[in-house]
Amino acid sequence: MDHALRDFLVHLKTERGLARNTIESYRRDLERYVRSLREAGVTEPEEIGTEEVARFAEEEARSGLSARTLTRRHSSLRMFHRFLVEERILGKDPTAVLLSPRLPFRLPHALPLREVEKLLEGFPALGAIGIRDRALLEFLYATGMRVSELTGFPARGLSRREGYARCLGKGGRERVVPVGRRALAAVEVYLDRARPLLVRGRKTEALFVNHRGAPLSRMGVWKILRRRARxxxxxxxxxxxxxxxxxxxxxxxxGASLRDVQEMLGHSDISTTQIYTAVDRTYLKEVHRTFHPRG
Structure with a gap:
């Protein structure tokens, strides 16, 4: 069973091009599944049937996990068994019995524009670290990059003359995102005055680096954001x-179109982007309430 899981994880990396953190999430979920199968006496993928899948799903449901975690684990199981079918290790997919819990609809949390401006301009951009932090937050808001895309973004991916960032997103898909004039100005100050002091001659490809000149980590970006917001x-x-x-x-x-926003976010499916139209409708409702004579 372990070799089948290993092959699946290699498939996710080499053929699907998934991010390391995503693959790690699959690994954790499926190691629990493999352990459960082994305890039930199932040691080979060919022995897996709907009964084994249903038993594991019941165990997970009784463990008090959130609906979101259960849904993610069910998704991991489906992907794994689909792979086994494609590799002709299994004749049919036994995960058809899985019924994922219904997730509550949650709107993405967005800051009002005035709060974003307060964040970007509300702390002193002093010294190399302050200049870096201002550039980093401006760049994040200007491009809409995921934090994993930002930490892996190379300095050569930015076209200062054209005002574009060439970003490598999920699944290894490349996209080109405009960088606004304010963000570009902040990044240029960082590149000219702060980054050389941080890298101190080291060969570092990453655009944004820590105080030792190494690429910023995801946690490093979180800490910067929270400190500067405070x-x-x-x-x-x-x-x-x-x-x-x-x-x-x-x-x-x-007034941007949904298709344009989809392209800039790097969503492969427009339905993922459509969730933001609900946020936009909330904004329009507030506008109506404020300005309509009988709102």
């Missing part, structure tokens, strides 16, 4: 993804 007086639960949500929401509020 200094700027921006309250509430914030994450780098909040700026991505704000990027999409503000573009739609400003």
């Amino acid at each position: 200094e700027a007086g921006v309250e509430g639960k914030l994450s780098p993804h909040t700026l991505r949500h704000s990027f999409a929401t503000h573009l739609l509020e400003g």
Whole structure:
């Protein structure tokens, strides 16, 4: 069974081009599944049937996990068994018995524009670290990048003359995202005055680096955002993804088309982008309430 799981994880990396963190999530989910199968006396993939899948799903449901976690684990099982069928290790997919719990609909959390401006301008951009942090937050909001895309973004991916960033997204898909003039100006100051002091002659491809000149980690970006938000007086639960949500929401509020926002976000399916139209409708309702004579 272990060799089948290993082959699947290699498939996710080499053929699907999934991110390391995504693959790690699949590995954790499926190791639990393989362990459960082994305890039930199932040691080879060919022995898996609907009964084994249903038993594991019941065990998971009784463990008190959230609906979101259960749904993710069911998705991992489906992907794994689909792979086994494609490789002709299994004759049919036994995960048809899985019924994932219904998830509550949650709108993405976006900051109001005034709060974004407060965040970007509400802390002193002093010294190499301050200049870097201002450039990083401006760049995140200007491009709508995922934090994993930002930490892997190379300096050569930015065209300063054209004002574009060439980004490698999920599944190894490349997209070109415009960088606004304010973000570009902040990044140029960082490249000219701060980054050389941080890298200190080291050969580092990453655009944004830490105080040792190494690429920033995901956690490093989180800490920067939270520290600067606290200094700027921006309250509430914030994450780098909040700026991505704000990027999409503000573009739609400003009149951008759903297709354009889809392309800039790097969504392969427009239905993923459509969730932001609900946020936009909330904004329109507020506009109506404020300005309509009988609102």
